[in-house]
Amino acid sequence: MTGFVFSEKPIGIERGDGAYVYGDDGTEYLDMGASYACVPLGHGHPAVTEAVTEQFEKLTFVQASYPNAARTAAYETLAETAPDPIDKVWLSNSGTEANEAALKFARAATGDSKLVATMQGFHGRTMGSLATTWKNKYKDPYEPLIGDVEFVPYDDTEALDDAVDEDTAGFIVEPVQGEGGINPASTEYLRAARDITEDAGAALIFDEVQTGMGRTGALWSAQRAGVTPDMITSAKGLANGFPVGATLCRDWIAENYGSHASTFSGGPVISAAAGTTVSTIVDEGIPEHAAAMGEYLHAELDAAVGDEVREIRSEGLMVGVEVGRGANRALKELALNHDVLALPAGRTVVRLLPPLTIGEAEVDHVVDALAEVVE
Numbered sequence: 001m002t003g004f005v006f007s008e009k010p011i012g013i014e015r016g017d018g019a020y021v022y023g024d025d026g027t028e029y030l031d032m033g034a035s036y037a038c039v040p041l042g043h044g045h046p047a048v049t050e051a052v053t054e055q056f057e058k059l060t061f062v063q064a065s066y067p068n069a070a071r072t073a074a075y076e077t078l079a080e081t082a083p084d085p086i087d088k089v090w091l092s093n094s095g096t097e098a099n100e101a102a103l104k105f106a107r108a109a110t111g112d113s114k115l116v117a118t119m120q121g122f123h124g125r126t127m128g129s130l131a132t133t134w135k136n137k138y139k140d141p142y143e144p145l146i147g148d149v150e151f152v153p154y155d156d157t158e159a160l161d162d163a164v165d166e167d168t169a170g171f172i173v174e175p176v177q178g179e180g181g182i183n184p185a186s187t188e189y190l191r192a193a194r195d196i197t198e199d200a201g202a203a204l205i206f207d208e209v210q211t212g213m214g215r216t217g218a219l220w221s222a223q224r225a226g227v228t229p230d231m232i233t234s235a236k237g238l239a240n241g242f243p244v245g246a247t248l249c250r251d252w253i254a255e256n257y258g259s260h261a262s263t264f265s266g267g268p269v270i271s272a273a274a275g276t277t278v279s280t281i282v283d284e285g286i287p288e289h290a291a292a293m294g295e296y297l298h299a300e301l302d303a304a305v306g307d308e309v310r311e312i313r314s315e316g317l318m319v320g321v322e323v324g325r326g327a328n329r330a331l332k333e334l335a336l337n338h339d340v341l342a343l344p345a346g347r348t349v350v351r352l353l354p355p356l357t358i359g360e361a362e363v364d365h366v367v368d369a370l371a372e373v374v375e
Contacts, residue, residue: 011027019031019354019355019362021043021341030339031341031354031355032340033341034355039237039355040213040355040357041240041277041357045280048276048277051275052276055070055268056269059268070272070275071266077274077275082232082248090247090257092244092265093245094124096124097262098235102231102247103170104258105249106203109257110203113148115172116164117134117151117172118174120179121207122179128146131146150163154177157192169203171197171203172207173207174210175208175221176216181345181349182318182345182349184313184315187224190227193227194227203231208220208221208234209233209234209235212237213356214281214287215353216316218287224315230249230252231250238274239270239277240273244271246274286356286357289357294314294317296360304370305370308375310322310323319352321349324348325348327345327349331350334373338372340369
């Protein structure tokens, strides 16, 4: 038996097309998880496929110390789409690496060490990012992690104000908690976080690994709130399935970031995928479509199962249906009886993170399936 270090699902996936994936037995599944939001444009989008194929034929890899057109284009596209005045970009290989860099940059730029994070937050599994992740089940086997981290209740301005002080290097927060159960922060809270961190000389970090790339109805969730943090981290939807992370920074962070580096930062093929994904999302109005489909999905779910579940929470096409402790059972029934693949968010929430290109027909299908499962 081949060894592996990962928990596998009993469904083998062989190929994908748009919002659908196909099992090794030929079964067609509606992909309402998009592998944790990693394919916002759907599987096999022609623009990304063409860009990656073309770059493969030119140059597979060259380290970031050598200028490369694909990498430069990715830098420029991300900088152009980021909220002003964020215009510096560092590329990595994953969301946890993007957050790891942001935490290091905050400490280097401020000269302070204290980090503030939120209860129920999830920021990754490397040692630094893990230290700012809330659940002990992720952390206990690896203690001791980096110190000087304080957790505060999510969306609680008073608690945040009490925690952030002159020794604080940064506050990291998800505008919408994903793993924590699809919990959107209020606009007032995110705006208060901007004022509180600025007054203390601390960096405000928006973890948009899951919320970015149009997922919440704007390219960046920060834009929906009208708040510009000091750093934005991105990853999952950034290259439509290719492994990449990005840490976007204001100048004062970039000028004092320390000596952070990575061998595989922004390889040409990955950069081609990322640059094309971002530009396609913008050019095709994907965030606006996600906002419209998100409203439709929420309304249809509310009409179909609103009285049968505890709560439905959403921002754009980031949707959580709180069904109680039967979430894993519901997910199994969706997959095996209705050919719908979804995700958990803890033990109580069914999480829907479909490709942002889905239409009303796909929404109707998943609503009908969930209605049967909930009953």
